[in-house]
Amino acid sequence: MATLGDLERTVMDLLWTTPEAMTANELRDAIAEAPSGEVGRELAVTTVLTVLSRLEKKGLVTRERDSRPHRYMSVTSREDHTAELMHEVLVTAPDREAVLARFIGSVSDAEAQTLRKLLGGS
Amino acid sequence: MFWASYLLAALAIILAWPAPIALSRAEWPARAPFTAMVLWQSIALAGGLSMIGAMLVWGLEPLGDNLVEASAAFLGILLDDGSAESLGVIHVFAISAAILLFGHLVFTLALTFVRIHRQRRRHRDMLTLLSSPAAGQPATLVIKHPAPVAYCLPGGARSVTVMSDGLMDLLSQAELDAVLTHESAHLHQRHHLLLWAFAAWRSALPWLPTSRLAQQAVSELIEMLADDEALRHVDEPTLVRAIAIVGAGAPPSTSDALDDALAGESGIPLTAAVTGGTADVVSTVPRLRRLLTPLPPLSRLQQGLALSSAGLLLVVPPLLLVAPELLG
Structure with a gap:
C-alpha cells in the first residue's frame, strides 16, 4: 500500500518531467503506465485530485484556472526546490570555500603541511 | 534569607559574564568535549536559576524566613487578600520580574520547540519528494x-541522515563511512536536544554574552563528540580528509581555496538546531586542528575538578533558594 507521501512523490516526479501542464486524468494514466514506480497501480481520479490539492496547499503545484478540467503544473523545478532545501542546511556556512583558507591562515605550518599532504593524497 | 539573595545575585553575575568567557577561551574543552559540555549545561541551568532565584528571594524577604514560608505568605496576599503592608513596591517589582523572567524562559523554550518542529516537518516533507533511499x-x-x-534530521524513529550525491562523488567509501558515522552519532547522542535548549536560551536572552558563547561552544563540542565517535570506526587521516572536503564544500585539489581571503564570522542560526548538528565554518577549524595536533586527554584530577564544579553549580543555587541555613 503506497502512502500519501509516495503518491505525492510520484505525481511531483511526473509534473517535474513533463513540460506541459497535465489534467488529473492524464496524471492517473501516466501513473498506471509507469514501469515500476512505488505506486504502480490503478488509482481513482479522486485520489489523484486529493494528492494534487495537498500539493497545491503546500505551494508545490498550481493549476490553470480557466481550463476545464483543470490542468496542473509544478510551481518551480525540482532543482530549485533542492537548492532551497540545501540552502536551509548550508546557510550556516555562507562562504564554505574559505574554510580551508581560514584554516591554513590560523594554524602552524606543520599542521597546514599535514593537511595539504592528506588532501593531496586523496 | 537576605544574604542568600545576594549570593545568588553574585553567582548569576559570575555565570553570566566571567565564567562563560573564561570557559569559551580555554583550550581544554577540545581535550575533553564531554566534560566541557556538562559544564556548559550546568552554567546555563545554574545561571538561569540564580538570576530568577536572586530576585525572588530578595522580593519575598519581608514575608518569611525561608522561601517556602514566604511563598505561602505571598500566595496568601494574592488569593486571600492578606495584608501586604510589609511588602514594598520594590519587593513586588522584584517578585514580578522573577516570575516574568521564568515565564519568558519557559515560553521561549516552548516557542523554539514549535518552530524547530514545524521547520523539520516541512523539511522532511520536501525530502520525501526530492530524495531517494541510499543503497x-x-x-x-x-x-x-x-x-x-551531509546532515542528520532528528525525528525519533523517523530520524534520517541525508547526503548529497555531490558528497558521494567526492569521498571514498571509507571517508563516506566516516561522515555517516559522524552524523549518526549526532542522532544517537541526541545532540539536537542540546542545540534546541541552547538555541532557546540564546533567543530568550540575546543580549547576554553567555547565551551566544554557550551556543557557539555547544555547536562546536557536539561536532567534536561526533568526530570522536567516527574515530572509533575509521582512522584519523580518513576523517580529516572527509571533514576538510565537506567543510570546504569543494574538491580538495582546487588550491584556489587555500589562497582565498579569510572568511568573516558567521553566526549559528536556528538551522543547526533543526538539522541536529551540521558542519560549518565556525566549527570546522577547531575540529581539524584538534585532529591534526592531538592533545592528551585531561588528567583524572582535571576531569574530576571540572565535573565537580559542574555538580556544585547544580547543587548550590537550589540549596541557597530552599534551605540557605544548610549552607550557613
Missing part, C-alpha cells in the same frame, strides 16, 4: 545536489 544504508537518503553535504 545498502538504512535510514539514509540521497539528494541530488552538487555541493558535498
